[in-house]
Amino acid sequence: xxxxxxxxxxxxxxxxxxxxxxxxxxxxxxxxxxxxxxxxxxxxxxxxxxxxxxxxxxxxxxxxxxxxxxxxxxxxxxxxxxxxxxxxxxxxxxxxxxxxxxxxxxxxxxxxxxxxxxxxxxxxxxxxxxxxxxxxxxxxxxxxxxxxxxxxxxxxxxxxxxxxxxxxxxxxxx
Amino acid sequence: xxxxxxxxxxxxxxxxxxxxxxxxxxxxxxxxxxxxxxxxxxxxxxxxxxxxxxxxxxxxxxxxxxxxxxxxxxxxxxxxxxxxxxxxxxxxxxxxxxxxxxxxxxxxxxxxxxxxxxxxxxxxxxxxxxxxxxxxxxxxxxxxxxxxxxxxxxxxxxxxxxxxxxxxxxxxxxxxxxxxxxxxxxxxxxxxxxxxxxxxxxxxxxxxxxxxxxxxxxxxxxxxxxxxxxxxxxxxxxxxxxxxxxxxxxxxxxxxxxxxxxxxxxxxxxxxxxxxxxxxxxxxxxxxxxxxxxxxxxxxxxxxxxxxxxxxxxxxxxxxxxxxxxxxxxxxxxxxxxxxxxxxxxxxxxxxxxxxxxxxxxxxxxxxxxxxxxxxxxxxxxxxxxxxxxxxxxxxxxxxxxxxxxxxxxxxxxxxxxxxxxxx
Numbered sequence: 278x279x280x281x282x283x284x285x286x287x288x289x290x291x292x293x294x295x296x297x298x299x300x301x302x303x304x305x306x307x308x309x310x311x312x313x314x315x316x317x318x319x320x321x322x323x324x325x326x327x328x329x330x331x332x333x334x335x336x337x338x339x340x341x342x343x344x345x346x347x348x349x350x351x352x353x354x355x356x357x358x359x360x361x362x363x364x365x366x367x368x369x370x371x372x373x374x375x376x377x378x379x380x381x382x383x384x385x386x387x388x389x390x391x392x393x394x395x396x397x398x399x400x401x402x403x404x405x406x407x408x409x410x411x412x413x414x415x416x417x418x419x420x421x422x423x424x425x426x427x428x429x430x431x432x433x434x435x436x437x438x439x440x441x442x443x444x445x446x447x448x449x450x451x
Numbered sequence: 452x453x454x455x456x457x458x459x460x461x462x463x464x465x466x467x468x469x470x471x472x473x474x475x476x477x478x479x480x481x482x483x484x485x486x487x488x489x490x491x492x493x494x495x496x497x498x499x500x501x502x503x504x505x506x507x508x509x510x511x512x513x514x515x516x517x518x519x520x521x522x523x524x525x526x527x528x529x530x531x532x533x534x535x536x537x538x539x540x541x542x543x544x545x546x547x548x549x550x551x552x553x554x555x556x557x558x559x560x561x562x563x564x565x566x567x568x569x570x571x572x573x574x575x576x577x578x579x580x581x582x583x584x585x586x587x588x589x590x591x592x593x594x595x596x597x598x599x600x601x602x603x604x605x606x607x608x609x610x611x612x613x614x615x616x617x618x619x620x621x622x623x624x625x626x627x628x629x630x631x632x633x634x635x636x637x638x639x640x641x642x643x644x645x646x647x648x649x650x651x652x653x654x655x656x657x658x659x660x661x662x663x664x665x666x667x668x669x670x671x672x673x674x675x676x677x678x679x680x681x682x683x684x685x686x687x688x689x690x691x692x693x694x695x696x697x698x699x700x701x702x703x704x705x706x707x708x709x710x711x712x713x714x715x716x717x718x719x720x721x722x723x724x725x726x727x728x729x730x731x732x733x734x735x736x737x738x739x740x741x742x743x744x745x746x747x748x749x750x751x752x753x754x755x756x757x758x759x760x761x762x763x764x765x766x767x768x769x770x771x772x773x774x775x776x777x778x779x780x781x782x783x784x785x786x787x788x789x790x791x792x793x794x795x796x797x798x799x800x801x802x803x804x805x806x807x808x809x810x811x812x813x814x815x816x817x818x819x820x821x822x823x824x825x826x827x828x829x830x831x832x833x834x835x836x837x838x839x840x841x842x843x844x845x846x847x848x849x850x851x852x853x854x855x856x857x858x859x860x861x862x863x864x865x866x867x868x869x870x871x872x873x874x875x
Contacts, residue, residue: 288502292784295865309618310656317621321580332571348638355622355640355798374542375741376699378788411580411792412623415704415773416699422551426583447485451736 290333291364298326301340316344316352320359329360355408366404367444370423371432373409379451382409385420386435392441404445453684455690455713455755461693462669463709467552473587474595477556483601490566490609493674495525497568501671503679505691507544508858510536510627510664511740511769512698513690513758516671523659524568531571532660533562534636535668535695536577537589538620538627541740542792543562543772546695547665549707551578551585555592559615561668564675566613573614576665577632580619589617598768622794628844629656629662631798642798643844651845666695685713688750690757694768701728712757714847719756719774735776735861741789742849744856745776749817782861783868786854792847793850802849811854823869828858 294302301322301342303313319338323330330353339346354360360368371377371386389407396403414419418430424444465471465480471653477483484792489497493738502517523531523694535558539547550558576593578586593615595603604612606753618636625631627642633655635641670692674682683691690712696719699705701707703725712721717737720726727733733748738756744766755762761768776785794812798807814827835851835858 294696309638314618314636316638318619321619321621343816351640352621353597353637356623358620358622369457373777373788374792375737375788376543376774376787379700381777401838410622411795412544414539414541414548414579416543416545416697417697419593419705425549428584430865 279304289331292327292331294323294334294337295326298322301326302338306342306344312343312438313348315342316349317356318347319344320353326357331361340413365402365406367406367424369405369407370413371407372411372413372415372421373420376416377412380419381433382420385422385432385437388434388437389441392438406440453686453713455685455687455711455757456718457685458710459685459693460709462550462557462586462666462695462706463553464528464673467556470553472552472556473591474556474599478599478817481559481676482483482554482672483557485674485676486560486563486567487607487676488600489567489605492612494570496565497675498816501568501678502672504674504682504684505679505689506667506670506674506682508664509666509670509694509771510768511541512568513768516605516663516667517717519663520565520569520648520653520661521803523571523661524652524818525570527570528661528675530573530656530658532655532658533566533569533571533574534629534632534655534660534662535562535574535576535665536574536627536629536632536662537582537665538621538632539582540579540627541666541742541770541772542736543697543699543740544770544775545697545699546707546771547696548582548585550665551588555589556856557669557672558589558665559592559596559601560651561663561671562615563606563613564671565661565663565668567611570829571659571661572612572732574616575636575655576615576617577626577636578619579618579626580621586617586619591800593617605607605799618842623842624768624792625798625846628846631844641796642800643846644845655817657778687755687759687786689759690768695770697757697772698724698772698775699773701731701777701779702726702775703728707789710756716751716756716773717774731777731779733775733784734778734780737772737774737776737853739767739772740772741792742795742852743767743769744852745860747860752826771789781868782864783815783818783853783855785855786865787819789857790850793846797846797850801842801847803838803841803849806846807834808850810834811850818865818869818872819841821872823872825866827869828862828865831858 302319305318338344393403506516507513623641626635630644631641651661696708790811794808797808835854837846838851
């Protein structure tokens, strides 16, 4: 499961839980038949709110919410959705499965990588990161990608630049 | 034998309607009438009706739905569960997403009817996490259904209690397998469980649980409303009803097509979808998601879209994901993408799958790098053969089947690539 997983840990300081996030996690603890079922939703909530899941967050889930750290780690490391390091402003998940691949996904991924490299050559960090992901189940709109939570269909070598420019012009957002 | 050519919209009935997803639109167009009718029936009668309708699991396995429901112990008074498998992770499939987009209430109604039939009071919809918009639509529909009294403690004054909650997965293909899904719903890694016991006996939290695919549940209200006999007028004798087919690749109009089972595949491609884009021809077709063995263009001639006909050709209808592979696609690349996917998604529990998918991926990486050997084709075939029927779930078989079919049917192209790779 390693190729697409975000197992590389980060040295960035862990952002603190907000009161809203705490309240949300509290809600999950009693929402399902067992407390353990709250683990996946809690991890999603942390990532949505703070961008990624740090070791410190796992400890908070254990000590303050009673979700066992071993069980939390089990989910955190098994599922591809969870990031263990701070993401760039715009994380691109590009489908590289059969239909997207046939319709040119790898060429577009190559172009995005080139875009990122240009920043690095200037000694700057690109606001984008890109990773190939399994089928997103929107094959009638292949090639498809997600930029954070925005789905883009029929992404080609020709239109990718304007999509990236649109995001690059935005000031904030995780 | 029913009609295999006339199109009837059941699960896509709300396609293109203004405010399609709203409860009002659903109710104004006969929505929740199936539920009202179900409440006039005995639970056993509902199961019999679904059995008689010949509805088969639309997620891929094609198991008779009514029979699955009948496995739930009737005398068990403890909690039981209905789970809607909306994980839709089989590559090439995009139909469950489309049902949610067309009208999520149909799924809820199917779940409530199923709950009433087996005596369950709780249901979960398990959706892949990256269907961000679709999850919002589902959650809105659930809220609307509670507000209108279709969900809750005393549904429509009948005294029947049924709750539905939504649960998001976290990016794992294996959670489309019903017992993997249940592990995930319990907050664990999504590893499948050994069967028996089947979930109908011991599922979510070891309680009787029915896991049905979204499309299966969405077809239930229509069946209860119109009756089993009406359902059997569509499709073939052994594959009655309609099915959603997800057509993708370089056809003029890719998309979701609701068709009676038994519909000719060439008619779908050439007439409904408008044929191939100019300059492209069909090289092959994967008829039921990436787990299905590949068919050559030649094998599509006269083929009909029903469980039996596709099985007879050595493949499977699966989830109804029809991927048209055109002549621009190298079969080496296709096989590489396929084995990489299964290697990535193997949960690691069973050795033949964990190691087998890894070996296949390594061999393909070598071939792509120009380090392929002549004997690689035979070796991949042998590895695949040893991965079949030896594991807890079907992921291992799902990797082995397409591999075997690609190396068998397109072996010459791969052998040629290996040969040219060496010279390079």
